[in-house]
Amino acid sequence: MSPEPPHSAGRHFLLRLPKGADVWEWLADFCARESVKTAAVQIIGATEEVTIGYYDQVRRDYHKRTFRQEMEILSCAGNVSLKDGKPFPHLHACMGDVELKVWGGHLFAGSKVFAAEAHVVELLGPERERLPDAATGLTLWRCPEA
């Protein structure tokens, strides 16, 4: 058995993001406004600007790159949980350029939506809280197995 009860689905939100919105900030604000503490998320659309990066597992910091060009959001998947008591999105994005080549990474604040559509599934049940994790240098949920 898992050491804690599972979640159940609460509200489903199917939403258009406003033109010009920052995807990360918009989602954090939306969840705060709607009191969504835990969620699963999938977003598609297009951006005029986007900031993605990867986590250097050895140096333990993020490398960011901002693409100031039109790109398709092919997939922007992840979740929302609590960090410092507030809803905190964790999203990974695949972005397509005009040659249909794909670039991807951890999504940071610093994007500008051209058009986008989000599916946010609220998860009811135990809260998930991000706490510093010594083994990775990230802020992670406590491991069910721990």
Next chain:
Amino acid sequence: MSPEPPHSAGRHFLLRLPKGADVWEWLADFCARESVKTAAVQIIGATEEVTIGYYDQVRRDYHKRTFRQEMEILSCAGNVSLKDGKPFPHLHACMGDVELKVWGGHLFAGSKVFAAEAHVVELLGPERERLPDAATGLTLWRCPEA
């Protein structure tokens, strides 16, 4: 508060697409047949042929490219809502080639399934209708914030 009520999950469909099917057409037909007006979708599989593209945000038209080669559907995410009164899929796809390189874009009609599996979540609640949007040249839902 959001200006309209959220959705709730209706039926979940976990389906195999027939060999030779066109992903976009198959999904539109399935939703029409099952009276699914609003849904969230994720598909994985492989195609013998696929048509993807991107939306030129300045010229305001789609550029399409058809790949006549075997590719993996790594992710094909999006939604179904109403356009002209009928269920209309909006899907973005990441496709993998034989070198494991990834190509991606907006999925158009014009694909041929080798094998594929879809998860379609029916969303019950307010209808989402695609209407012309002057700011982007696309057909979008009315913005919750508008």
Next chain:
Amino acid sequence: MSPEPPHSAGRHFLLRLPKGADVWEWLADFCARESVKTAAVQIIGATEEVTIGYYDQVRRDYHKRTFRQEMEILSCAGNVSLKDGKPFPHLHACMGDVELKVWGGHLFAGSKVFAAEAHVVELLGPERERLPDAATGLTLWRCPEA
């Protein structure tokens, strides 16, 4: 009408994978332990090592490649159904490298998690069983249309 009843959502699991876990094996074990027979899955995170590949539609075998380098799991989408009576994950992954380039394919056993977060939606209703399919050489569910 579809030839069989749809599914409904059961438990939602939002889980952190342990560092060092094999994604495929971890998910298969989790589902066996929790008696999850059918599910939809999305995972994001990062790996120290990952094995992906594609299915050669003509020769009818998988080509695998193991990446022994740090990569982001941008999307790892798919499902769980029964094969030989046991929960069997079918996942396709988009993986990002340190240049933010994306590689993708069918996910095999043979990965090593740095950090990862999974959303697993249990689907209640008819079982899905993987059986040999003569037309593709794969193990697939019986086609609803068949």
